[in-house]
Amino acid sequence: MRYQLIGVNHMSAPLEVRERLAIPESRLPDTCRDLTAFPGIEEALVISTCNRVEIVAHTTNGAADLRGFLHDHFHLTANELDAHLYEFREKDVVRHIFRVASSLDSMVVGEAQILGQVKEAYATARAVGAVRSHLDQLFTRAFAVAKRVRSETAVGSSSVSIASVAVELAKKIFGTLEGKTVFVVGAGKMSELAARHLMAHGCASIFVSNRTYDRAVGLAQKFNGQAIKFDDLYDTCDRADIVITSTGAPHAIFRREHGEQFLSRRKNKPMFFIDIAVPRDVSPDMAKLDGIFAYDIDDLQQAVSSHVADRRKEAELAESIITAEVERFEARLHTLDVVPTIVSLQDHLETIRQAEIDRVRNRLGHLTPEQEIAVEALTRGIINKVMHTPITTLKSAAKESEATTIVDVVRRLFNLHDKEAPATEKKNEVGTRQ
Amino acid sequence: MSLLWLRFALGCYFISLIYAFVALSRTSDLFSRIALHAASLGMVFHFVSLTELFLAGHVVWASVHNGESLLAFLSMSFFMLIYAIYQTTSPGVVVFPVVFFLTFIAAADEQPVLLTQFVSSKGWLAAHIFLIFIGYAALLVSFGASLLYLLQERRLKAKKSSSLISFLPALEVIDQIGYRSLLLGFPFMTLGLITGSVVAISAYGRLDFLDPKILLSVLMWAVYMLMVFTRWNSGWRGRRAAVLATFAFVAALAAWAANYFSAIHRFAAS
Numbered sequence: 001m002r003y004q005l006i007g008v009n010h011m012s013a014p015l016e017v018r019e020r021l022a023i024p025e026s027r028l029p030d031t032c033r034d035l036t037a038f039p040g041i042e043e044a045l046v047i048s049t050c051n052r053v054e055i056v057a058h059t060t061n062g063a064a065d066l067r068g069f070l071h072d073h074f075h076l077t078a079n080e081l082d083a084h085l086y087e088f089r090e091k092d093v094v095r096h097i098f099r100v101a102s103s104l105d106s107m108v109v110g111e112a113q114i115l116g117q118v119k120e121a122y123a124t125a126r127a128v129g130a131v132r133s134h135l136d137q138l139f140t141r142a143f144a145v146a147k148r149v150r151s152e153t154a155v156g157s158s159s160v161s162i163a164s165v166a167v168e169l170a171k172k173i174f175g176t177l178e179g180k181t182v183f184v185v186g187a188g189k190m191s192e193l194a195a196r197h198l199m200a201h202g203c204a205s206i207f208v209s210n211r212t213y214d215r216a217v218g219l220a221q222k223f224n225g226q227a228i229k230f231d232d233l234y235d236t237c238d239r240a241d242i243v244i245t246s247t248g249a250p251h252a253i254f255r256r257e258h259g260e261q262f263l264s265r266r267k268n269k270p271m272f273f274i275d276i277a278v279p280r281d282v283s284p285d286m287a288k289l290d291g292i293f294a295y296d297i298d299d300l301q302q303a304v305s306s307h308v309a310d311r312r313k314e315a316e317l318a319e320s321i322i323t324a325e326v327e328r329f330e331a332r333l334h335t336l337d338v339v340p341t342i343v344s345l346q347d348h349l350e351t352i353r354q355a356e357i358d359r360v361r362n363r364l365g366h367l368t369p370e371q372e373i374a375v376e377a378l379t380r381g382i383i384n385k386v387m388h389t390p391i392t393t394l395k396s397a398a399k400e401s402e403a404t405t406i407v408d409v410v411r412r413l414f415n416l417h418d419k420e421a422p423a424t425e426k427k428n429e430v431g432t433r434q
Numbered sequence: 435m436s437l438l439w440l441r442f443a444l445g446c447y448f449i450s451l452i453y454a455f456v457a458l459s460r461t462s463d464l465f466s467r468i469a470l471h472a473a474s475l476g477m478v479f480h481f482v483s484l485t486e487l488f489l490a491g492h493v494v495w496a497s498v499h500n501g502e503s504l505l506a507f508l509s510m511s512f513f514m515l516i517y518a519i520y521q522t523t524s525p526g527v528v529v530f531p532v533v534f535f536l537t538f539i540a541a542a543d544e545q546p547v548l549l550t551q552f553v554s555s556k557g558w559l560a561a562h563i564f565l566i567f568i569g570y571a572a573l574l575v576s577f578g579a580s581l582l583y584l585l586q587e588r589r590l591k592a593k594k595s596s597s598l599i600s601f602l603p604a605l606e607v608i609d610q611i612g613y614r615s616l617l618l619g620f621p622f623m624t625l626g627l628i629t630g631s632v633v634a635i636s637a638y639g640r641l642d643f644l645d646p647k648i649l650l651s652v653l654m655w656a657v658y659m660l661m662v663f664t665r666w667n668s669g670w671r672g673r674r675a676a677v678l679a680t681f682a683f684v685a686a687l688a689a690w691a692a693n694y695f696s697a698i699h700r701f702a703a704s
Contacts, residue, residue, distance in 0.1 A: 169590075171604060172590060172604055172605065173590060173604060173605045173606060174604060174605070174606045175603065175604030175605075175606045175607040176604075264668070266669075267667075267668055267669030268668060268669035268670060268671055268672075269669060270605060270606070288591075290587070290672040290673055290674075291671070291672060293590050293591065295593065299593045302593060303593075
């Protein structure tokens with residue numbers, strides 16, 4: 001198990017740092033390719049959401065310089081970055097990935113969106129060939145664990161989420177949401193969820209705007225709302241009391257001058273901006289205007305954290321599931337490690353048996369079918385008897401930490417080569433030469 | 435006897451006053467209920483006190499202290515009205531101290547009730563006093579609301595989760611309380627000034643605009659109108675509205691204080 005992970009999340013790094021590390025969806029495949037070309041990395045996957053940027057890798061020696069990769073890739077110095085990074089290896093990677101997929105590491109514990117995001121990251125990396133056997137095993141298992149956590153605990157079921165926090169904040173500003181207008185800018189899943197919550201609490205009408213107009217129309221139809229061309233955004237936005245914005249724009253799309261414009265057109269009635277985009281869509285100087293209340297993803301987290309206490313119990317249960325699953329995964333990995341050895345041992349002995357039978361066949365003369373079967377049974381029986389103890393030992397050793405040693409001994413005793421080993425060696429050489 | 439009841443009322447208002455100070459730092463549902471009950475009980479005593487004065491048979495509010503007592507009672511009624519509509523005791527943070535202060539002065543000692551010999555029409559005088567006091571009470575509540583608005587706005591901007599759980603109602607509710615009080619108070623204030631002018635003209639035959647009382651009253655009314663106008667026209671709220679409201683409130687205080695300097699608007703003959 002030579003897993004490595006490096007990353008930042010909402011707890012380790014402020015939004016300013018995460019903004020700089022965020023990798024747009026379109027560039028994920030390239031980043032995955034860059035990673036696999038990096039010395040020491042065999043397989044790699046990148047998770048980039050608004051709350052986390054993480055690189056998961058399977059490496060040749062368990063000590064690839066992922067930190068160095070980040071520095072190079074984002075042109076950041078160690079000073080700027082290192083204080084915010086966390087790194088995991090081996091078993092801790094498994095635990096972390098299980099926790100992330102199960103939404104235990106999320107800003108809003110139990111929110112369902114993260115699993116979808118991890119699945120997307122997995123699919124992207126797999127499509128470019130950056131995910132093969134090792135990471136594949138890890139993530140397939142992680143998805144199963146996430147499903148288990150969801151079905152066996154109440155972590156995901158409670159209503160606490162960014163969306164409901166947004167509703168609560170809106171009520172602090174507007175009192176009642178009856179008759180309020182919502183504007184969704186950027187038709188993402190999270191903004192759709194927030195919009196749904198707001199509508200459920202009485203908001204009367206909804207506008208949707210998106211760079212791709214068709215998506216805006218699609219989302220607007222779901223809510224009986226109105227799609228707005230992205231060019232008309234600034235002309236219509238002042239009609240909304242609550243704006244949910246989550247565009248992938250690299251710079252703020254709502255700046256101070258827009259805020260002033262909106263306020264003067266709506267006679268200074270307050271506006272509530274729920275900015276779930278990273279990088280942020282609402283510029284900080286606009287958020288300072290009287291009458292503009294802008295909450296970015298970090299502010300929402302703060303508001304959320306006060307709710308977390310009541311679900312701590314469920315989270316504890318989920319953590320115990322994770323711990324058990326990590327153990328299981330580890331054990332399974334080890335078992336998988338010995339399986340090829342057992343198979344090649346069996347192959348090896350079978351070849352010897354066949355060769356020996358062929359060698360003595362002439363001397364045995366013509367055999368009746370019954371005799372033929374008897375010879376088969378005899379030779380097979382001897383081999384099985386001899387093999388029994390070594391195979392059981394290998395299987396039981398798989399669960400212990402000395403598995404690799406025993407596998408090694410068996411391989412050397414029987415002079416076994418499996419197909420994978422030479423390939424790895426070759427790759428190692430390539431890696432060191434680079 | 436009236437003074438005794440008023441002092442009972444003062445005791446009750448004192449409990450509400452403590453609430454006003456505590457509520458700023460912590461939220462306690464129990465405490466706001468205690469404050470509310472204390473205030474209601476205080477109002478009952480206060481009402482008895484005012485009724486006794488009334489039954490004594492004069493236009494008895496024409497003394498500074500009795501006037502203050504009446505103003506305190508009207509402000510409290512206003513507070514209760516808001517509570518009935520919005521279920522919030524938070525305007526008490528501003529209203530309670532002012533009411534306590536007014537009642538405290540009024541309950542200090544008994545003043546000789548002296549009607550000004552100039553007043554020919556008691557009805558106009560009574561109307562003037564009532565109308566203008568309702569205007570004052572509305573202005574007080576509106577001023578309080580604009581301060582609370584500012585406070586709540588700051589809290590929402592600070593984004594601390596702890597500060598989001600507060601005794602304050604939603605921003606827009608505070609805004610509504612302030613605006614509605616403002617709108618409600620304006621006609622009363624205007625009519626109060628008109629009736630006041632009628633009384634003054636009937637007594638002196640003319641209006642002396644250089645008299646500090648009249649000057650300050652007109653100034654206060656102008657600021658009041660400016661507030662209504664900016665709010666109606668460009669929706670001023672928050673900081674700018676609070677500045678205007680403070681200005682109007684100070685003008686109102688000055689107009690009130692002018693009673694002690696004015697040549698024409700005095701209660702006790704000197």
